[in-house]
Amino acid sequence: MRVALFLTCVNDLLFPDTGRAVVRLLERLGVEVDFPMAQSCCGQPHYNTGYRHETEPLVRGMAAAFAGYDYVVTPSGSCVAMVRDNYPRVAARARAEGRPDGRLDRAAETLVPRTYELTEFLVDVLGVTDVGAYFPYAVTYHPSCHGLRMLGLKDRPLKLLSAVEGIELRELPGAEECCGFGGTFAVKNSDVSAAMGQDKVRNALDTGAGVLCGADNSCLMHIEGIVRHEHAPLHTLHLAEILASTREQPYRPPVSEAKIR
Amino acid sequence: MTNTTGSSSRAEILRRVRQALGTTTATAAPTPEDIARDVPRDYATTHATRTPLQTADLLAEHLADYRAHVHRTDAAGLAATIARLLTERGSRTAVVPAGLPGDWLTDARALDVDVVTDHPGLTPVELDAVDSVVTGCALAIAETGTIVLDASPDQGRRALTLVPDHHICVIRPEQIVESLPQALPRLTPTRPQTWISGPSATSDIELDRVEGVHGPRTLEVVMVASDAQVTDFPG
Amino acid sequence: MNPPSTSQESQTGHGTGVFVGLPSFPVAARESTRDGQLRANLRHATHTIRAKRAVAIGELSDWGELRAAGAAIKDHTLAHLDHYLQQLEQAVTAAGGHVHWAADADEANRIVTDLVHATGETEVVKVKSMATQEIGLNEALAAQGIRAYETDLAELIVQLGDDRPSHILVPAIHKNRAEIRDIFRTQMAAWGRPAPQGLSDEPAALAEAARLHLRQKFLHTKVGISGANFMVADTGTLVVLESEGNGRMCLTLPETLISVVGIEKIVPTFRDLEVFLQTLPRSSTAERMNPYTTMWTGTTDGDGPKTFHLVLLDNGRTDTLADTVGRQALRCIRCSACLNVCPVYERAGGHAYGSAYPGPIGAILTPQLRGTATELDASLPYASSLCGACYDVCPVAIDIPDILVHLRQRVVQGGPVTQAGQRVTIKPARGHTTEHAAIRASRYAMGRPAAWAAAQRLATGTRKLHPRSLPIRTAKAWTDTRTLPQVPDQTFRQWWKQHTKNTNPDPGSTTPGGAR
Structure with a gap:
């Protein structure tokens, strides 16, 4: 292969x-x-x-x-x-x-x-849902629109995440709503884009999770931009980095560990 | 600026349609086979298998969902039920279509209710002064909780069931169908039709449903049980 | 007739006073995103109906099949539209109706005005109709001394408030109950019966006030004006779905009825209604069935209006039909489900779309009906994050994101289009030159691996110099609300080279045999 x-x-x-x-x-x-x-x-x-x-x-x-x-x-x-x-x-x-x-x-x-x-x-x-990962943090998952609706990823990401050892998955309210990135939409309609992103961040913060996980870094870049602009206590992370994290080689957050707990 | 009269606009619009479809001549009339080929109709004819009683129950449930008052009786109890509803409403006048079965109102006529049979001279203003209207229906659809009126003699012209604020509508058991696909073949398209699913309502304020605007604010549906169902629903 | 045009000249006949000179979508949306009350009203209303719709659709196990059938019926009709229009005309005429054809808004307004004048009346009652909003009929009638009374509750709120509609189904969705009460209290008297004393903001009380206010108008007005949801070609039957009974009043009590209907509203046969009468109410008001549906065919002795006029409206529809990608928009049955799920609509509000058709459907319909010549109309295809929620809920499966992108191409690339029945080639819209240059440059670099790697190295090599926010306009649009991402010290491909060196001493394996 x-x-x-x-x-x-x-x-x-x-x-x-x-x-x-x-x-x-x-x-x-x-x-x-x-x-x-x-x-x-x-x-x-x-x-x-x-x-x-x-x-x-x-x-x-x-x-x-x-x-x-x-x-x-x-x-x-x-x-x-x-x-x-x-x-x-x-x-x-x-x-x-x-x-x-x-x-x-x-x-x-x-x-x-x-x-x-x-x-x-x-x-x-590959036919796997348990990839042997270890990630001892509270995580909420944002399904990006194109994965959700165009590809129909359905519960695949959540299946993979829920099999991760130590993870605490928290449901994101309004999960299926767009974060507002949308490529050039983010600058052509920056006010609406930011308003959507701010609502997404608020929903993520409401879960109490320290980590907002997604499967599309473009969306996460937009969300993270709002998080940092507003100094919100949230860390965005691509799902791959959670799945790659193991007990032997755990994920090392770039921010202080306390912040993502 | 287009300064065409209606008739040259007709030609122009048809020309534009044909140009848009990539042709200069009229497209051929599609045959029923063409339509059948183009349109997949693998949707359901009904959404469940039900006995006639279950279908009647579903109709009653769905009518009530949208705030119609549903009353169930048998043929023998119909006249008494109508009379009771008029009394409870405090109606002093009622209008009925010319073809309403006479025995439906036997009991009502014995009360102090002035029953008027519709006639062409009755104006909307006069109808507005009438308390109630009693009619039959063409059919009723259980899955959607809908009554269809088609201006047959027992239903009358459309204004009759529109202007008075209280509508009593009688459904006979053989008039109940399960679904839209079962309903349409039983209707004559060219008759004036009014489909009624609950009393008038609006969702215009905060998308919150409120019953009662311009149409009759109270819809009372009298479902007549078939003889087979009488034991279940004594009158 | 419009002369053939080689540039994006404004079209006459398509626009009306109501929607002229409005700002572009982003400018209008900037205002509305900052209006807390508006945001709260829209959020409450759209989220309420969204949840209800999901329940109503969930009851039908064959939703997918109904959706496919609905799309197919519309596509079939459009593919034979000239035939069905003539068949409809014949059936309506045979049933005692009169059929008129209007190529554009001005012509439709003129026809209706003349018909009203011929009755000798100066007042008409109206059922909510998207087509008459689109053509600005009320304003055209007013200019000729005819007063049109809107009778739908939400339209009444809009008319009394001297406002513009902001939603297809619920034109006053941007107003909450307290605001509506205030409008009724202060404005009803100027239009007829005043609001009852001590009117509360309970929706039931507000509905009662509307009933009292309009009752005499329904009983005495001799001319009614409507649109239609469907026209059945083989029988000549018109269908109007509504909730309040104002539709029944306007369609039944007046002596003359004039219906202005877009030519795309045709279905071939009566049977086809079995699909749309299942999908439209559930998509629209989230009900199994709307309270009232009226069907009429021409005129009937002793029942309803004595005279019936049908005005068939083109006004850009045939131009839309000419676009093989964009014509899908003509399937639309105006349910408004796409508005209710749209995150952009929810925050921008309906007014920002600058036409009778707000939301995702408006963003694809308006630039096709009116063209993309104005700044507003050219901005509409961009009023979407392309999240696809609209396509998911559309009961006739209009691929709105695809059409949005297609219309963006029309804006930035120009190309062949049809305007008022004339085939023309339009130039790219102004204001995209810098963007196009940037796109071209990036495409050039991305198409050449060495150039692309060099550009990336430049970005990472200068990372310490990158500011957290940027002054230039496009960049500022990002950094006003969002911090820029930090560029890492190493691109992935730089790391990969080391990684493969460490794990595989032969780096030539990065391309399998025969790949180049």
Whole structure:
């Protein structure tokens, strides 16, 4: 089984810890994981802002970067949704505009069935829900919209989290409501975006958990931005870092331990 | 600025539709087979298997959910029930459609209630002065708690069941169907229809439901049991 | 007719005075997010109906099938719209009705005004109708000396308060009970019967006040104006769903009835109602069935209006139909479920959308009906975080996020569109030049691994110089409310190189055989 890690551009630059956690986690589960250096961005920021034509080279680039692997695994539901829902559209709409491009067609055909969000890969492909993790903190989980609604991740993340030793999961009120990130929405409609994020943070604080966990760092970056702006006692963390944490190699919080309890 | 008259706008709109659909000529009339192919109808005909009594119970429950007052009786007790409801309401006048079965009101006529049979000269203003209206119905739908009036002789014109504030509606057992898909084939589309599910209501204030606005604020439904059900629901 | 246009010129006939000159969505939303009372009203109302809707939908085990059937019926109808329009016209005419065709708002307003004038009346009663709001009929009638009385409770609140509707189902959703009481107390007298003395803010008391206020108007007004939820092509039957009974009053008691209906409201057969009469009430008011539905076919001797006029309205609908992606929006049955689940609507409020159609559906419908020429209309496709909650609840499965993105493409890329029946090519909207340059630059770098790695190294190498907040406009939009993320000292790919060196001395294995 040849598995490629598609880390995503945001994680590569801003959240390398998540990438390291995915690698540690998958290697611990016996998966040999590779990181093709040619990867960059799935094109979602371009596509969702309206620049479909500018997305096309990135779609072709993704297909080239991940050719030959059995599975492409990524710790971002949003980027998987881009591939699964929108790559076929990018190809079909180029065709409809009289610019058929076989490489776009093939990119969609070959990437869609092989691209998995991390929790899908763990539960559906590897068939594990208990990954042997240890994380002795109170955690609340925010299901990001694209994972929740476009991919239908359902209870996969929560199954994985509830099997973690020592964890105390607390239900997030209004969990299924968007955090307000939405890519360029966060700046184009910054007031509404921030209002949504502030409500999300308030709901998370109400749980009393010190850690807000998610499976999409873009959303967490927005939420964390509000947390830090408001000096709220909350620490955001990607689910992969919780699953990677073990008794032998426990998660080391960048903030003081007391703050996340 | 479009300065077309209605008739040239007709041609223009049809032209725009055809252009939008990528054709210059009229699209062919779809056949029933075309519609059947295009529209998957694998939704349910009913949402449960019920006995007629269970269906009647469901109708009663759903009507009551939306604040209709449901009364159950048998054919022999119908006239007495209607009379009782008019008395309890304190109605002094009642209007009925011309085709209402005469025996429904035997008991009411014995009371001090002025029963008026509808006629074309009765204006909305006059109807507004009437306390109650008594009608039958075309059918009733259990799953949604709906009564359908189709202006048949026992129901009368639409204004009749609209202007008075108190509506007593009689449902006979054979008129109850389970679901929407069972109801529509039994109706004649071109008859004026009023579908009623509880008394008038509004959710316009804070999306909170309140009963009673412009339509009759009190809806009393008299469900007549079939002979087979009489033992369960003595009159 | 509009001359063929090669730029985003404003279209005539589509807009009306009510919605002209409004600010762009973000500007309007900035105001509403700071209005605590509005936020509380909207939150309370949308969360209430959201929960109820979920229960109502949960009762139907075949919801998915009903949803698919509803979408298919609408798609089928749209694909044969010219046929069904003519069939409808024939059936309505045969049943004693008169059919008029209006290419745009001005024409529809003119037709209705003329019809009212012909009756000699100067007052009309109206049932809540999205189509007449869209075309600004009340204002057009007022300009010709005709007073239109809105009879739906929420529309009455809006009309008395000299306000604009902010929700499809509940136009006064932005007002709470105390605010409504104050409007009734101060404004009812100017329009007719004053509010009762000592009126409380109990919803039942407010409903009673509306009943008393409108009763005489219903009994005496000779002309009624409505829209319709459905028009059945093969029988000519029109269908109006409502709750209060004001609809029945307006559809039954006047001598003349004029219905203004969008051409997309057609269903082919009476049977098709078995789908929508299950999905619409549950999606809309979260009821198994709405209290009242009226169905009429032309005119009936001795029952209801003696004269019936149907005005079929295009006003941008055929332009929408011409877009193979965007035409899905014409499936809409105006239930408003998408508004009630939308986190953006909940915080921005309906007025920010600047049209009769707020919320997610408005964000895809308005820029198609009106075009994307104004700053407001061009901002609407961006009024969404693309969370997808709207698509989930839509009873006719309109993929709203997909259409939003599609319309964003229209805004920033331009391209072929249809305006007032003319095929034109529009240029990208103004104000996106810098953004496009940035997008192009990032795409260029991301498409070249070496350039991308270098850009990343630049970011991490200069991290100590990065401020926590930024002054330039776009960045400020982020940092006003959010602290910027810190750039780590090492990108993942820098770490990966070391990792593979440590675990695998042969780094050539990062690409499996034949991959390049």
